[in-house]
Amino acid sequence: MEKGYLCLVLHGHLPYVRHPEHEDFLEEDWLYEAITETYIPLAATFESLIRDSIDFRMTMGMSPTLISMLLDPLLQSRYQQHIELLIELAEKEVQRTCWQPEFNRLARMYLDKFKFARWFFVDKYQKNLVTAFKNVQDAGKLEIITCGATHGYFPLMEVCKASVRAQVRTAVDQYKRVFGRQPNGIWLPECGYNPHDDEILLENGIRFFFVDTHGVLHGTPRPKYGVFAPVFCKSGVACFARDVESSKQVWSAEEGYPGDFWYRDFYRDIGFDLDFEYIKPYIHKDGIRINTGIKYYRITGRTNDKQPYVPEMAREKAAEHAGNFMFNRQKQAEYLFDVLQKKPIIVSPYDAELFGHWWYEGPEWINFLLRKIACDQNVIKTITPSEYLLKFPRNQVITPSMSSWGWKGYSEYWLEGSNDWVYRHLHKASERMSELVRYFPDAQGLPRRALNQALRELLLAQSSDWAFIMKTGTHVPYAVQRTKDHILRFTKLYMQVKDNAIDEPWLSGIESTDNIFPDIDYRFHA
Amino acid sequence: MGEKMLRASQTRPKTSSERMSGNVMKKCDTFVEKKAIAAAKSSAKSTAAKSASLKEKKEKSTIRKAALERRRSLLETLRDFSSRSGKPEKTAPLQQLEKGGRLVEQSKYVTTLEPSEPAVEPRGKQNGHHLPAGYGDNRIVIQVRDPLWLHAYWELTAGKFDALHLEFGALLNGARRLLRVYDITGIFFDGTNAHGYFDVEINPEANSWYLHVGNPGRSYCVDIGLLLTNGRFITLARSNFVTTPLAGPSWITDEEWMIVEEDFNRLYGLSVGFGVGLSSADIKRQISKRLKQQLSSGALSSPGASAGVQRGKPEHERKFWLVVNTELIVYGATEPDAQLTVQGRPVRLNKDGTFSLRFSLPDGEQVIPVKAVSADKVDERVITPIVTRRTE
Known part of the structure; x- marks a missing residue:
């Protein structure tokens, strides 16, 4: 009999980036890279586990923006072009490196992987990767949870809760359409919890969410089981808190697995390393060097003198690290079981894009880990939050503390000198949206289209990603531009609707560029 | 192909x-x-590699161009706030904990002038590329940044000041502009019954401020107002109410799920991943240490780190x-x-x-x-x- 449970959570999210007006758009690469390096390898890993009858449970957040992009025909066909181009580059690399076997084998590895990605994406799933994950959910192994519609950061929406409601409703609405069922759980964007937001979750049929460690530890009253059992908010919505120890093993820049010297180095990419004329067709059209995804070196050490990547060694390491992770969770569960006199649940959430994109061997690590847990021991079991709550329906009632999983644990990353200017605009737009909903309780025809579009623009402006990017310092002009664009479009719509002067051709234009959530209902913002 | x-x-x-x-x-x-x-690459200050080939120069200039572009765009954003006032930019010494890059610092010190015109209306005036400096409101909004800090932003219209001028006339001369921060924990605040308050004098040009309240688990409301020379405080706008989160475990336990202090400390230590046997002082230290660690999306795989012109290189290796x-x-x-x-x-x-x-x-x-x-x-x-x- 098991002594405890492991709840692995991957949070998959990218902001909505789609620019039909440009043939080649730098920031769209975020999606293409993640498809090749993260989403396809993860889906393929889950499939292989099912094929081999491995019993596993995994929880995965798929943000509505990510789902929208994965379902968008334009982005789908652009990804196909992208992977075709990568295959072409990999073929050239196989030729170019033929006098250097240590690189040549890597070029071949990439060629194989890219061809597999094309097959998986185009042939197996007809460009619809959401189906791949839905299948794993339908097989009972994966619990897919939703997220804020555009990843708006809820703690900084305290003065406009209607927007929190719109974020949640839009997300749940999309989830039902895409997955054919009600979502049980939500990943609060950036793990940002603000007391009473759970009431909005409850309205929308959500049964659980996650917070960072201190969200529960500093909750009121004190949590009897620390972070090793979920708690119920007064609303009855359950709250699971992150376990630090398991997080650290994967996340930490110093102590984490991904920093192992045998793993692939993220930064050395041929997009930057090779002769400009040669690589030009495969980087940005304006000649801006970008990551291609072909990287030949391993981390090696704290040096710039990188050694060639050796996939076999990296694979060995991934297996070793999976074993180590499992061993530590076993010890942790045994110990906690003694202390608590109750089977603990260890919640380990990670950004999905960490696996494969940043930590190239990450999907392999998950593969090893789930196989080992299923076959090599019986101290811990993987579990989904829904299953846990069915097994253990009685939990302590606590009001979790406001918290996030961002730097320093609260809102500072999204509220500081580089980005604090956005909130006066976001809050005003939200206030105006509520005003529109009050004035037009049941709009039809053109005004309805304009109102729906107004809500799309507002939601897009609210993505926490823009503030995040302003803070990190890369792609800042883009994030600033996106914030401005959506706010300005919203404002224009607000004026036009109020004055009953809707510019239909212009509306049609932005409906086709900002085309997220085709079934949105502006009254979600209530 | x-x-x-x-x-x-x-x-x-x-x-x-x-x-x-x-x-x-x-x-x-x-x-x-x-x-x-x-x-060849050298630090921004050194006279970049003279021997670099044309190609590299091109590449370098692309990078530099992008950096300049970034800076320009940010400055543009910042300027948006002050552009409509027609007065020169002034700086306000915002209280900040964070040491950011130069740009971030700049952005902290550039603020809007006021009173501002309602820039959005009339509609014809709206410039397609700029956000308005204000919305014609008299309002102040506060948000919680963390257990110790609040952020306040506000907007005051010219009309507000005109009205004040009519009412108070010369008394306004020499008035100081303040943020008055009320502690309203556990009460229904009516403007007079706060547990206490403190004032922060602000630069008249500022339109936002970081406030060090220093007390986790308390509720606050902030007035922006004028302190007249006769000591009278006039509220220009009153904020929403917020509550800072606790920075440590709650002192409240519930009977049914009670846990003794010692056991809780042990559990707390386990929960934050630092083992058992911590004293409560240790615990405080550990959680604050834990919160300073990067264990989430901020740490690694931000989309921004994945593409584009910036390459993460270890700092110490950014030499020639x-x-x-x-x-x-x-x-x-x-x-x-x-x-x-x-x-x-x-x-x-x-x-x-x-x-x-x-x-x-x-x-x-x-x-x-x-x-x-x-x-x-x-x-x-x-x-x-x-x-x-x-x-x-």
Whole structure:
């Protein structure tokens, strides 16, 4: 009999980036890279586990923006072009490196992987990767949870809760359409919890969410089981808190697995390393060097003198690290079981894009880990939050503390000198949206289209990603531009609707560029 | 795709004289080109690598351009807030904990002038590229940044001040602008019943401020107002109410789920991942240490880190450096329908019978037999360049 449970959570999210007006758009690469390096390898890993009858449970957040992009025909066909181009580059690399076997084998590895990605994406799933994950959910192994519609950061929406409601409703609405069922759980964007937001979750049929460690530890009253059992908010919505120890093993820049010297180095990419004329067709059209995804070196050490990547060694390491992770969770569960006199649940959430994109061997690590847990021991079991709550329906009632999983644990990353200017605009737009909903309780025809579009623009402006990017310092002009664009479009719509002067051709234009959530209902913002 | 390959393979433009006419093998021109790709990079301050090739300069300038573009755009954003006031930008010493980059610092010190016009209306005036400096409101909003800090932003209209002027006249001269921060924990605040308050004098040009309240688990409300020389405080706008989160475990336990202090401390230590047997002082230290660690999306895989012009390089290695690699281009032409092999490997010819192969060239000797066989297998030509690379 098991002594405890492991709840692995991957949070998959990218902001909505789609620019039909440009043939080649730098920031769209975020999606293409993640498809090749993260989403396809993860889906393929889950499939292989099912094929081999491995019993596993995994929880995965798929943000509505990510789902929208994965379902968008334009982005789908652009990804196909992208992977075709990568295959072409990999073929050239196989030729170019033929006098250097240590690189040549890597070029071949990439060629194989890219061809597999094309097959998986185009042939197996007809460009619809959401189906791949839905299948794993339908097989009972994966619990897919939703997220804020555009990843708006809820703690900084305290003065406009209607927007929190719109974020949640839009997300749940999309989830039902895409997955054919009600979502049980939500990943609060950036793990940002603000007391009473759970009431909005409850309205929308959500049964659980996650917070960072201190969200529960500093909750009121004190949590009897620390972070090793979920708690119920007064609303009855359950709250699971992150376990630090398991997080650290994967996340930490110093102590984490991904920093192992045998793993692939993220930064050395041929997009930057090779002769400009040669690589030009495969980087940005304006000649801006970008990551291609072909990287030949391993981390090696704290040096710039990188050694060639050796996939076999990296694979060995991934297996070793999976074993180590499992061993530590076993010890942790045994110990906690003694202390608590109750089977603990260890919640380990990670950004999905960490696996494969940043930590190239990450999907392999998950593969090893789930196989080992299923076959090599019986101290811990993987579990989904829904299953846990069915097994253990009685939990302590606590009001979790406001918290996030961002730097320093609260809102500072999204509220500081580089980005604090956005909130006066976001809050005003939200206030105006509520005003529109009050004035037009049941709009039809053109005004309805304009109102729906107004809500799309507002939601897009609210993505926490823009503030995040302003803070990190890369792609800042883009994030600033996106914030401005959506706010300005919203404002224009607000004026036009109020004055009953809707510019239909212009509306049609932005409906086709900002085309997220085709079934949105502006009254979600209530 | 085909077009791209063609483009890539034509590393040297062909002149018409190179297109030879002949019977069997028109031309097999092996052109050997050693390319030294020297990438030189130096810190922003040093007089960037003079020896860098044109190409690198181009690349560098792309990066620099992007950086400048970024800066310009940010400054533009900042300017948006002050552009409509028509007065010069002034700085307000915002209280900040965070040491950011220069840009971030700049952004902290650039603020809006006021009173501002309601810039959005009338509609005709709206500039398609700029956000309005204000919305014609008299309002102040506060948000919680963390257990110890609040952020306040506000907007006050000219009309508000006109009205005040009518009412108070000369009394307004010499009035100081304040943020009055009320502690309203556990009460229904009516403007008079706060547990206490403190004032922060602000620069009249500021439109936002970080407030160090220093008390976790308390509720606050902030007025922006004027302190007249006679000591009277006039509220210009009152904020929403917020509550800061606790910075440590709650002192409240519930009977049913009670846990003794010692056990809780043990559990707390386990929960934050630092083992057992911590004193409460240790615990405080550990949680604050834990919160300073990067264990989430901020740490690694932000989308921003994944593409584009910025490459993460360890800071200490951003010194002068040099990388040299060599590549070899072997190219030529034959009959378009001939079979061609290079080092025994078949090579696909372009439609016009040309070919171009690019090799990464390591140290040592490379023997490169290029063999062409006519379509009818009657004719055969072999040319074998031998290339040696030696690095000193």
